[in-house]
Amino acid sequence: MExxxxxxxxxxxxxxxxxxxxxxxxxQSMPLxxxxxxxxxxxxxxxxWIAQMGNATDVKHHAFPLTRIKKIMKSxxxxxxxxxxxxxxxxxxxxxxILDLTMRSWLHTVEGGRQTLxxxxxxxxxxxxxxxxxxxxxxFLGDVVPRDPSVVTDDPVLHPDGEVLPxxxxxxxxxxxxxxxxxxxxxxxxxxxxxxxxEEAAGEIGGxxxxx
Amino acid sequence: MTEESPEEDHGSPGVxxxxxxSPSSKTNNNNNNNKEQDRFLPIANVGRIMKxxxxxxxxxxxxxxxxxxxxxxxxISFVTGEASxxxxxxxxxxxxxxxxxxxxxxxxxxxYVAPLKVYLCKYRDTEGEKVNSPKQQQQRQQQQQIQxxxxxxxQFQEQDQNNNNMSCTSYISHHxxxxxxxxxxxxxxxxxFSPKSLQKQFPQQHxxxxxxxxx
Numbered sequence: 080m081e082x083x084x085x086x087x088x089x090x091x092x093x094x095x096x097x098x099x100x101x102x103x104x105x106x107q108s109m110p111l112x113x114x115x116x117x118x119x120x121x122x123x124x125x126x127x128w129i130a131q132m133g134n135a136t137d138v139k140h141h142a143f144p145l146t147r148i149k150k151i152m153k154s155x156x157x158x159x160x161x162x163x164x165x166x167x168x169x170x171x172x173x174x175x176x177i178l179d180l181t182m183r184s185w186l187h188t189v190e191g192g193r194q195t196l197x198x199x200x201x202x203x204x205x206x207x208x209x210x211x212x213x214x215x216x217x218x219f220l221g222d223v224v225p226r227d228p229s230v231v232t233d234d235p236v237l238h239p240d241g242e243v244l245p246x247x248x249x250x251x252x253x254x255x256x257x258x259x260x261x262x263x264x265x266x267x268x269x270x271x272x273x274x275x276x277x278e279e280a281a282g283e284i285g286g287x288x289x290x291x
Numbered sequence: 292m293t294e295e296s297p298e299e300d301h302g303s304p305g306v307x308x309x310x311x312x313s314p315s316s317k318t319n320n321n322n323n324n325n326k327e328q329d330r331f332l333p334i335a336n337v338g339r340i341m342k343x344x345x346x347x348x349x350x351x352x353x354x355x356x357x358x359x360x361x362x363x364x365x366x367i368s369f370v371t372g373e374a375s376x377x378x379x380x381x382x383x384x385x386x387x388x389x390x391x392x393x394x395x396x397x398x399x400x401x402x403y404v405a406p407l408k409v410y411l412c413k414y415r416d417t418e419g420e421k422v423n424s425p426k427q428q429q430q431r432q433q434q435q436q437i438q439x440x441x442x443x444x445x446q447f448q449e450q451d452q453n454n455n456n457m458s459c460t461s462y463i464s465h466h467x468x469x470x471x472x473x474x475x476x477x478x479x480x481x482x483x484f485s486p487k488s489l490q491k492q493f494p495q496q497h498x499x500x501x502x503x504x505x506x
Contacts, residue, residue: 126402128344133406142340143332150329151364152371152386157379164388164411169370171410172395173332173363174340175403180359181341185349201350202341204358211362216399219369223361 125182129175141170148173180217183210187230331360370394 145166152158152166184206189199191206209227211217338356345351373394374386388411396404 129402130406133409143336147329147332148367151332151367154330155368155371155375157375158371158386160385162385162387164414165374165386165391167414168388168391168407168411169367171407172370172391172400172403173366175406176363176366176400177337177340177359178344179402180362182344184355185345188349200348201352202345202355203352204354207355207358207362219398220362220365223365224358 125179128178128182132171132175132178141167142174143170145170180207180210183214186210331364334360337363369398373398 148166148169149161152161152169181202184202187206187209188202191199191209204224205227208224209230211220211224212227212230334356337359338351341351341356341359342349370391371386371394374390377390377393378384378386392404392407392411395407
């Protein structure tokens with residue numbers, strides 16, 4: 080496994096861990112071990128970093144080349160014309176997505192290092208796979224990142240068939256109550272057709288186990 | 292940046308635009324195919340943003356960066372497709388910023404919406420300032436490769452008008468009724484009244500600006 084040996088000089092400010100409960104493990108085991116590494120990111124910290132993107136004062140320089148974004152947008156044959164604002168907004172949204180994915184994945188990097196012999200200071204593809212599996216809003220990445228069957232999704236109602244654990248067991252799984260600390264479930268009111276769409280998408284994802 | 296087309300952007304598929312404001316970076320993608328590279332955003336930019344939120348001892352494997360590259364491209368296509376569907380339902384052909392924000396909201400990324408709206412307001416304010424401020428207008432003109440030629444022609448006409456008005460100023464300072472006489476016709480009075488000419492040039496230049504706007 081090739082690693083990025085470059086050290087990051089910008090150290091993340093420590094969150095107020097004394098006010099937050101310790102994060103639970105994905106497998107039921109008590110008591111909780113002591114943590115030697117910084118605490119994984121809470122939703123509050125994640126939202127803090129995402130909000131910082133909106134507070135950027137320099138609106139002239141963009142994190143990504145706008146021409147590349149426009150090419151990706153226009154790879155869809157239905158897309159004809161876009162205003163100048165569209166690639167600018169998407170560039171900023173991509174920054175937020177990368178921060179979001181990185182923080183969720185780092186959560187698994189730290190936890191994974193304690194469960195297995197895997198290094199706990201290197202973020203890898205499997206960490207991203209675990210992070211995208213557990214959050215419903217990353218369902219669209221099913222063809223890009225393979226699902227991690229060892230991770231329990233946050234949405235039991237939308238749990239796909241054929242999963243390792245049947246839906247009934249997942250709902251009653253004790254750890255699930257603690258998972259709420261990490262991510263709030265999606266608001267059902269905003270997706271009237273979520274049950275049907277979710278099941279279809281979940282089914283498709285389950286069928287594409289050979290992806291990448 | 293495509294700041295000259297706030298309403299629509301008719302970019303041709305094969306035409307590459309100039310983005311002086313975008314940071315240039317080398318892509319570590321092993322695939323040298325140009326089309327393959329265009330499918331993803333530069334991996335260096337992706338890695339730089341990922342490092343922002345990792346602790347000092349955190350490292351990122353190369354396959355993780357490549358995976359995030361793929362996720363970002365999928366996200367762009369996902370949002371663009373949703374925005375395009377909305378435009379088609381509303382019989383519109385151009386995707387604008389509000390369509391993008393709507394699509395991001397609909398697809399479950401509500402956490403991104405408030406910061407994006409803040410950013411969009413700042414972006415629009417900057418555009419407005421550039422249009423109203425002459426200095427910033429010049430700066431923008433320097434950055435706009437496409438508009439440079441047109442502006443050059445306009446500037447040439449403006450300079451020409453300036454010269455004419457300066458001549459008029461010289462004649463007016465001498466209280467001479469006819470503005471079409473050559474300057475060397477009265478050399479001594481011109482030198483004697485140079486201070487008044489300079490003072491009168493300011494309101495004349497102001498009028499000149501109004502005239503140029505009228506043109």
